[in-house]
Amino acid sequence: xxxxxxxxxxxxxxxxxxxxxxxxxxxxxxxxxxxxxxxxxxxxxxxxxxxxxxxxxxxxxxxxxxxxxxxxxxxxxxxxxxxxxxxxxxxxxxxxxxxxxxxxxxxxxxxxxxxxxxxxxxxxxxxxxxx
Numbered sequence: 589x590x591x592x593x594x595x596x597x598x599x600x601x602x603x604x605x606x607x608x609x610x611x612x613x614x615x616x617x618x619x620x621x622x623x624x625x626x627x628x629x630x631x632x633x634x635x636x637x638x639x640x641x642x643x644x645x646x647x648x649x650x651x652x653x654x655x656x657x658x659x660x661x662x663x664x665x666x667x668x669x670x671x672x673x674x675x676x677x678x679x680x681x682x683x684x685x686x687x688x689x690x691x692x693x694x695x696x697x698x699x700x701x702x703x704x705x706x707x708x709x710x711x712x713x714x715x716x717x718x719x
Contacts, residue, residue: 598630598637599666602646602655603707609640612706616685633668658708665702665710673699673715680713693717 603609610621610629622632627642646655656663670676673691680687680703688710690701699715 596636598639600639600641600646600649601705601707601709602643603640603705604643604658605706606640606642608706612685613638613640615683616680616703616705616711618679618683638666662704662708662710665712667700667712667714670713670715673701673713676713676715677701691715 601609606624606627606629610624613619613629613631614621617631617633619631619633621629622637623630627645628639630637630639641649643655668676677687677691680701685703688702688704691699691713692701693699697717699717700712702710702712704710
């Protein structure tokens with residue numbers, strides 16, 4: 589029997605303060621939480637669930653793996669496809685989200701901008717440029 593591993597249904601991000609992160613995600617993405625527990629809150633994007641899990645629960649979840657300290661720097665980036673990167677950045681700015689960079693045209697045919705959530709997870713908005 590072969591089990592297909594082709595669909596990412598959820599991404600779990602480890603956070604220091606789920607309530608702080610919840611407020612940021614509600615503001616940045618203009619979403620309401622899909623669910624909320626004492627140590628987790630989840631947001632349903634179009635086809636992926638983003639689960640924000642408190643660090644103590646994350647440690648238990650991945651034991652014997654180790655949860656990195658937030659000061660360790662970014663090790664991943666989550667990208668959201670948009671039709672207009674400039675408009676997306678304007679909306680993020682209106683929602684008090686500080687951009688790390690961009691929007692900037694990239695050599696691989698995309699116009700992108702990046703921002704970080706309160707725990708340092710990097711998000712990017714990316715617009716495919718026509719050839």
